Amino acid sequence: MTEEELDDFKEEQTTQNLVKKKRTRSHAPKQKLLQLEANYFDGETRARSNKYKYFKDLYILENSDNRPAIVMPDGHIFVETFSPFYSKVVDFIIAIADPCSRPKYVQEYQINPYSIFSAVSIGLKAKEIIRILAIISKTPLTDEFKEHIELCCLSVGKLKSVLRNTKYYIESNEIRRLLELLEIPFFEERHVYPEPDEKTYKHTKFLKVGKEELETIISGIGESSYHGNVARLTEGIDDLLDTPLEKQTILRFQIKTESVREIRQYAVDHNLFISDEYDFMNDKTIDNLGIQLKNTTRIRPYQEKALTKMFSGGRSISGIIVLPCGAGKTLVGIAALATINKPTVIVCNNRLTVKQWYNQILQYATMDMKKIFLFSDTEKQALPQTGPCIVISTYSMLSNPNKRSDKSQQIIDQIKSRDWGLLILDEVQDSAANTFRNVTDIAKAHTRLGLTATLIREDDKISDLRYLVGPKLYEANWLELSEQGYLARVKCFEVTVPMTASFYKYYLLSDHFRQRILCSSNPNKIRTVAGIIKFHERRGDKVLVFCDIIHILIHLAGLLHCPEIHGETPENVRSSIFHEFKNGSKVNTLILSSVGDKAIDLPSASVVVQVCSNYGARMQESQRLGRVLRPKSGNREEFNAFFYSCISDMTTDLKYSARRQQFLVDQGYVYEPVSDARERWPWPEDLLSDEKSEEEWLRKMLKVEKIQSEETEYESYSSDEYEESQSDYIDTIGKSAPHFSLLN
Structure with a gap:
């Protein structure tokens, strides 16, 4: 009997003994862990x-x-x-x-x-x-x-999830762990028996990892040098390479591909820690991309700390990294991409973000840009049949349940047919939505990296990300980054103003829908917004005004003589307004709907004024504050950005305000309450200042007939009215426009 046969015989005897004893000894620790978890x-x-x-x-x-x-x-x-x-x-x-x-x-x-x-x-x-x-x-x-x-x-670490040739396996070097799993009916039903030509262990359900692959797995333990220009993230383990390694047997069993997400969920719910590591440095089955960070690219200390949590011992770990808006989440994703250096799928929430990722890769990394393929509603670039590549797409394009065009279906089939080294999920909280969660099934990746500034949802699905993506690996401290100069120092205000008598009378007699319209369009609130804008324009600040109700937004823009952008704004108009806001002096104040909550790059903005919002949405509040978090020049000790949340007193505004602020308060931000807004930011004398103009404003607000979610948009403003309101801005921005400002 050879030495290898002897080892197999000993392990078979051990297996048989474990099968006999597993009911008496193997479940006790697990049950105790679950019992403790309940308390x-x-x-x-x-x-x-x-x-x-x-x-x-x-x-x-x-x-x-x-x-x-x-x-x-x-x-x-x-x-x-x-x-x-x-x-x-x-x-x-x-x-x-x-x-x-x-x-x-x-x-x-x-x-x-x-x-x-x-x-x-x-x-x-x-x-x-x-x-x-x-x-x-x-x-x-x-x-x-x-x-x-x-x-x-x-x-931890006893069970591992492995992807090989688009097939998923659970593996361990302790056979009793695998036996315990297959004793659970849930796993037995989702287990795939080996093919006749596959090398099995003595137990017919298990595959034995071959010698060549086994050596690859073991050799990855000591690696700590990475592709790309990220500084070495682990140190002091190089000596392990010279340490004799004991003989190991690693076994695995295959699971049904369509059940992978269910299995991850079961593991999370039952505290079965199935780790998701990827030995990317020793993976010879997938070609390298050939991407590196540029020598001019600088990784900040907190970004490197986040990457350290993702990479350990020369392997990558699936999980989520949380960094504030403006703190360089995209660069962290690109650094992870350059480190793993394998084919990658990047998923964003809209086509604008797709282009931003493409441009950021171009800015921070060097690679053959012909290997990057965009897949959105406007660009559908077929993948090469062979060779590594990067695909940048959106959640809706990958998960759309409706019938796709032949071109789109071809690209989806190409994505499904191969193993990916990395799946990057931008705004990862979106992937927990029922319509988007199959993205991780379509793009089968060894490592999943979620990126976000706000790991919150208003439903109960945020915890699902533990099995859809992985655990939270790192979350930065917003205030510390501000103190270190990486983010702006933001001063927050909760500005409370009384309702006018005429508006409050209708408010008390109205249903919930009209109450929301009336407290959002309260003339005292509008005057306060105008006063704040005037104060900051005199300082030379750039101001963003957010209003979720489109009917109010368009009338407000006309009242304040400011350009507006919402979901129906044509792309050419939107681009012109953004360009002038960022680079010129004609547009100093811009009024936005919820389309401005994310994926807009306006580093010159230093003031946000919130007129109305999406009820108690904490994520929206933090995203809007994030519009002014880009670092500003000047003294670090002074506030250099400002966030105003305007509230109508004794209305539903108050009900939702506290919840909206919860996330930012947990990050250390303090809202200064203000009840004397008129004294601090004097109201314009000619704005809704008499009974007639206030009645006319009320009449316009009562015209709203229907709410729909625009990206939570409100409707009942006709297209003719919209085109008429925009025509002046289209003409004037293209020509020598007058200054859009309350100072005129």
Whole structure:
């Protein structure tokens, strides 16, 4: 009997013993983990949750004044930012816990199984996590808390999801883990038996990884040099290359391709940690793209920190990176693309963003640009039959359930027919929508990277991203980036104004739809907006005014003599207005609908004024603030950007305002309440200043008959009225236009 046959015989005996004993010993740790999960790591603070938690046995340790944190038995960590040790511990805390709220003095984080998963993925061990938490905490760690940390860490890395030749497998070097899975009916139903010509292990359900591939898997453990110009993200492991490696047997079983998303969801719901690593450096089955970052491209420290969480030990990990608007999310995606250097699909939310990604790759990287293919409603470039490439598309193009054109279907089939090294999901929260979540099924990728500034949705689907994409790998601190000069320093105001008597009378007698129209078009609010615009134009600032209700937006633009942009604005008009706003002095104030919430690049804007919005949407509030987050010149200690949310008092505006602000407050922003707007920003004397003009304004507002979502748009403004209102702007911008300003 050869040595290899002897090894196989021993492992077969071990397998048979495990099959006999698995019911008595294999399920206990898993059940305990699930039981703990039901009681710990389950939630939020009392301010956010209906659950009330008692920690009557918790106490403060003696001589713990200098310790910067309080670690609660449920996994919450409260950190004092004023502690002299804050800067030494915050990176560690971010590595093991998700940020919940980061105001100025005390920040809140939450440990959960998937934050521990991320921590273990970058090399942290249970003993080290527990040891450091014990050092920094003012309170003692409970035994149950420590046991849960250990169990979470032990569960990570035992099972891995693998993509080979458009087929998905689950693999492990511990056969009992695979046996446990196939004892679960859910996995047994979705398991694919090996083909007759495939090399199986003694157990007929398992495939044995061949010697050549096994050596590739093992050799990837020590690699830490990357393609592209990203600085090395892991250090100190090169010596492992010279360390003798013990003989390993890695087994896998195939799963049905159409069940991959279900399996990931099941794994998340049942705390089965199936890791999604990709040994891109040793993958010889997919050709390299030949992309590198330019020598002039500079990766900022926080961007490199984010990339470090994605790459560890020469492998890439699927997950989500959260960076504020204006902090360079696209560059992080391009750096990840250059690091993996494999065929990539980039998914955006509209065709404008598709072009932006193309231009950014051109700006930051060097490669054969003929390898980049655009797939949108206006550009459909067929992929080459062979060779690596990059596809930039949109969620709607890839996931459209309706009948496609022959050209579109051909491209979709090409995308489906090959393995991709990387799938980048821009504005990743959109991929959780029911209509878009099949994007990850269409583009089968070894690594999935989600990018966003706002990892929030107003439904309950945001947690689905854990199995659709992966865990959150990194989330930047907005205020810290502002203090370091990477973002503008924004001052936020909540400006409350009373309703006028005539508007409030109709408001009290109206249904919800008309109430929203009336409190949004409140003459006192309009006068306040005009006063704020006038104040900032005199300072030389560029102002963006947001109004979701199109009927109000168009009349407001006429009232203030400012150009407007919304969903029906022709592309040529939109481009002309944006160009003049960015580069000229004729357009200093621009009125936008929700189409301006994202994917517009207006770095000169320093003021946002919000007239009305989409109810309590937190994401929209943060996206609008993001329009002025681009770094500004001047003293870092002074506010150099301003955000005004205008509210009609004693109306539904108040109801939604607090919820809208929640995300930004959690990022550390403070809204200054203002109730004396007329004194601070004097109203124009000739704007809705008499009873007749106010009645005429009310009459126009009551004409609105129907709400529709424009990208949440409101309708009942006729096309003739629209074209008439725009004709002046089309003519004047192309010629020597008068200054669009309240200062005229």
